[in-house]
Amino acid sequence: MSQNKRTKDTFPESPEPYWRDFITLPEFPQLEDNLQVDVVIVGGGITGLTAAYLLVKEGLKVAVLEAGKLLNGTTGHTTAKVTVQHGLIYDEFIQNIGKSRTRLYYEANAEALSFIRKTIEEHSIDCDFSEQDAYIYATTEHYARKLEKEAKAYAKLGIDGGLVNNLALDIDIQNGLVMKNQAQFHPVKYLARFIDVIKEKGGLIFEDTTAVNVKTGKEPVVFTRKGLEVTGRYVLVCSHFPFYEGKGFYFTRMHAERSYVVAVKTKKHYPGGMYINAEDPVRSLRSTMMNGEEIVLVGGESHKTGQGTDTMAHYKALETFGDELFGIDRVAYRWSAQDLVTLDKLPYIGELTSGEANILVATGYRKWGMTNGTAAALLLRDYVMQQETPYQKLFTPSRFYLHPSLKNFLVENANVAGHLIKGKIEAPNRKMNDFANDEGGVVIHKGQRKGVYKDKEGALHVVDTTCTHLGCEVEWNDGERTWDCPCHGSRFSYTGEVIEGPAETPLQQHDHHFLDNFTSEDSGY
Structure with missing residues (x-):
């Protein structure tokens, strides 16, 4: 990669994430023949690979089908914060789904963080894992009051954290909220070890193999674009947006958001910690090491997919923020990611449609996929091994919490209708x-x-x-x-x-x- 001196509005030409650079993953063949296994997993991101890792350790024969290359989707484009601080969410959840369900959400993700930490220790994975405190900060009085409510929710749920008056960053804040003992890591280095274990224990991985449909039944069959069939006792749909929806109508119950990252070499030293603001536009910060030097990941600028402004303007806004805060020598990388948000902001994990107990789905992580995706894999393992957990009812895709699901359902589908009409009647005048x-x-x-x-x-x-x-x-x-x-x-x-x-x-x-x-x-x- 070019290491030229930064100039105004100069970005790396292609939007490629740092995580996939300087690391060579093994390559896997396309599926060439029909196959019979215990579990068919569609999707080679953090959920699919973690689920495969867990299930081969249980002695099951597993096949992973990835439409492109492993870890080149949302997992490969994350900021890789391993935290249970998922924005301003816990007070909102308590109001909408109650304290007990909110506590379950926290526990599921806290267990995911613990699993990641223990697995790294067990396998001695060199993945730049480091403990970090996570902060949300507010620069307006309105969101300062929201942080006060969120701090009270932390206290109700027993979360280790609380309000702070200032940050180590040079930002004038109205309020701040810390969650202690969170973490960050290099997601591709972490999951590369899972790939090794899957191979060692006889699991099968296929790249450039696109799943397009499922035939339901006692032993469901996954059909690929080339007409091949993979049969299993269970099918796990871990393909970000479900490649097969059954009767779930997931496209009416989620919306897609894009967000952006610039990885920058800064003039000022980064003080440590992970940060995100409470207001819009979103600003997210963390650091990592690249070839022995520190780089800062400046993320945010979220918007619904296809509904943003000039896309490069989002990168430029992040660069400006980073430059004002730290001074930028150069922009080393830029990339974007797509995330799915459900009606009630809880992931959908469980039976794809009610009554199909052997076709399971995991989706809708709302930009917090490192813990939510890991929690999903742990829960999918429990479904396959027929072990009941308290999380099944919380995350089941068939749930419908009247508030806010009904309101958000109406809002999201009105938004879709508006863009459908707008696209048909607008008259671009370019030649x-x-x-x-x-x-x-x-x-x-x-x-x-x-x-x-x-x-x-x-x-x-x-x-x-x-x-x-x-x-x-x-x-x-x-x-x-x-x-x-x-x-x-x-x-x-x-x-x-x-x-x-x-x-x-x-x-x-x-x-x-x-x-x-x-x-x-x-x-x-």
């Missing part, structure tokens, strides 16, 4: 000759909405902008060079291939015959 190399956007061609990207060599890539999930119109994401759906969070490459579900089929691509007629004269009204 083909408006685009420079490495630029994309929407045009109208003969009355039809098309997505155009002109690559670095000047070649055109044109797709139909209608999302193949439910027909919303995708928007151009210039930071990642993708087409993002504002309705349910599907994402596509500039050539139209699916990157994130719930969409399963690519956008319609247009070949050279179409492009021959796609002139500047007929690229607009």
